[in-house]
Amino acid sequence: MYDLIIRKGKLVKPDGILEADIAIKDGKYAAFLAPGSAAEAKEVVDAEGCCVFPGIIDCHAHLNEPGFEYREDFATGTRAAAAGGTTTLMDMPLNNDPPLTNRAAFELKLSRIQKKAAVDYALWGGIIDDNTDELVDLKECGVAAFKGFTCPNGDLFPAVNLGHVRRALELLKPYGALCGFHCEEYGQILERERRLKAGGSGDPIRDFLDVHDLWAEYVATQNVIDMARATGGRVHICHVSHPKVAQLVREAKAEGLPVTAETCPHYLAFTEKIVFEKGAPAKCTPPMRDEAAKEGLWEYVLDGTLDCIGSDHSPAADGEKDNALGIWEAWGGLNTIQYFLPLMFDLVVHQRKLSPCLIARTMGEMPAKIFGLRDRKGAFEIGLDGDAVVLDPQKAWTVTRESLLTKGHISILEGISGKGAAVRTIVRGRTVAQDGAFEEDAFGYGSFLRPAQY
Ligand SMILES: [Zn+2]
Numbered sequence: 001m002y003d004l005i006i007r008k009g010k011l012v013k014p015d016g017i018l019e020a021d022i023a024i025k026d027g028k029y030a031a032f033l034a035p036g037s038a039a040e041a042k043e044v045v046d047a048e049g050c051c052v053f054p055g056i057i058d059c060h061a062h063l064n065e066p067g068f069e070y071r072e073d074f075a076t077g078t079r080a081a082a083a084g085g086t087t088t089l090m091d092m093p094l095n096n097d098p099p100l101t102n103r104a105a106f107e108l109k110l111s112r113i114q115k116k117a118a119v120d121y122a123l124w125g126g127i128i129d130d131n132t133d134e135l136v137d138l139k140e141c142g143v144a145a146f147k148g149f150t151c152p153n154g155d156l157f158p159a160v161n162l163g164h165v166r167r168a169l170e171l172l173k174p175y176g177a178l179c180g181f182h183c184e185e186y187g188q189i190l191e192r193e194r195r196l197k198a199g200g201s202g203d204p205i206r207d208f209l210d211v212h213d214l215w216a217e218y219v220a221t222q223n224v225i226d227m228a229r230a231t232g233g234r235v236h237i238c239h240v241s242h243p244k245v246a247q248l249v250r251e252a253k254a255e256g257l258p259v260t261a262e263t264c265p266h267y268l269a270f271t272e273k274i275v276f277e278k279g280a281p282a283k284c285t286p287p288m289r290d291e292a293a294k295e296g297l298w299e300y301v302l303d304g305t306l307d308c309i310g311s312d313h314s315p316a317a318d319g320e321k322d323n324a325l326g327i328w329e330a331w332g333g334l335n336t337i338q339y340f341l342p343l344m345f346d347l348v349v350h351q352r353k354l355s356p357c358l359i360a361r362t363m364g365e366m367p368a369k370i371f372g373l374r375d376r377k378g379a380f381e382i383g384l385d386g387d388a389v390v391l392d393p394q395k396a397w398t399v400t401r402e403s404l405l406t407k408g409h410i411s412i413l414e415g416i417s418g419k420g421a422a423v424r425t426i427v428r429g430r431t432v433a434q435d436g437a438f439e440e441d442a443f444g445y446g447s448f449l450r451p452a453q454y
Pocket of ligand 1: 060
């Protein structure tokens with residue numbers, strides 16, 4: 001007798017779609033059976049007409065605990081993730097106080113969040129200007145990867161220079177651990193922001209976009225790739241926003257360098273037009289680019305240059321996203337975690353008429369492989385965690401302030417509609433969300449994922 005059978009779904013794998021029943025026992029995939037099999041289980045979920053993903057992994061999320069729970073905490077962030085169809089997320093070390101840059105911070109964070117998480121999670125550790133001596137110890141704690149900023153990012157999480165980048169890669173290389181970077185080049189951002197803020201074009205949104213233009217991202221990405229070449233350490237380029245940056249990644253991979261990269265739904269869905277239209281709710285860095293860049297970026301997703309897609313959910317209190325603040329003072333970060341899968345499904349399947357297999361690859365298989373979670377997640381294989389996202393491909397959705405389960409109610413996505421939504425989110429055999437509503441007793445069910453090997 002199985003614990004759960006998911007019947008008659010279309011199992012979406014990176015390389016094709018398989019019609020089968022999924023049998024789960026003790027939280028793991030136990031068997032894949034002929035559709036409509038006679039096998040018995042304590043619970044049966046009917047998935048006829050639905051796509052079933054082997055879990056969805058969001059490799060880039062900021063849930064802000066500890067320290068900034070007024071924006072988001074692990075309960076509100078993971079319930080929104082679960083409702084939207086995310087089964088595993090990887091939380092960032094910044095927008096935390098203390099930031100996750102040493103063992104004490106790791107232990108404090110884990111003690112706080114493990115009682116609240118509703119989906120499984122792994123943690124990014126931080127690289128800042130003075131913690132290179134802590135990195136190996138932090139790896140021993142079980143962080144899945146390390147994140148640094150090449151540009152100013154506030155006092156709590158100072159930028160790294162190329163010396164820090166190089167040292168971090170040297171130290172972590174023997175362990176195969178990966179360092180991801182927010183790539184915008186420090187000098188350009190600093191000089192241009194100071195100058196354009198004081199008196200630019202007369203349109204602050206134009207000036208903001210110009211400060212964070214392609215060349216800041218391009219130069220920092222090139223620098224970081226050069227450090228991968230110098231050291232042989234693994235580098236990951238976070239939130240690639242432009243095809244010229246993706247081209248650097250393509251060339252690095254062709255050269256055999258240990259470089260991986262991600263992009264985000266907002267760069268694939270929107271252009272800078274939305275920043276002019278919405279202002280503060282659409283502010284993020286790097287910002288959205290022009291139409292040609294958006295279209296060009298898709299080619300690099302399709303050919304696998306951009307390995308994975310992460311939401312870069314970076315929440316704010318409503319007051320911090322108010323247009324009354326002006327674009328310079330408003331919070332830079334988007335509220336997107338709940339619609340990560342619905343938006344990508346609509347873009348990929350309905351708007352671009354592409355296969356949902358692309359989602360299984362970029363939001364499942366590849367993040368699991370890159371971040372050392374493949375022994376538990378990312379594929380329909382007997383013995384792996386019995387995660388499943390049952391998605392109705394025709395279910396319509398519209399983002400409203402009321403629909404958001406995050407703490408903040410202001411999202412770049414407000415007013416956006418699409419088709420394709422999770423009707424059931426299952427983590428290790430247990431339903432944590434159903435029909436967009438979150439199961440209240442799932443708080444604390446989510447477990448910490450320690451990478452098996454890098
Ligand atoms: Zn981020």
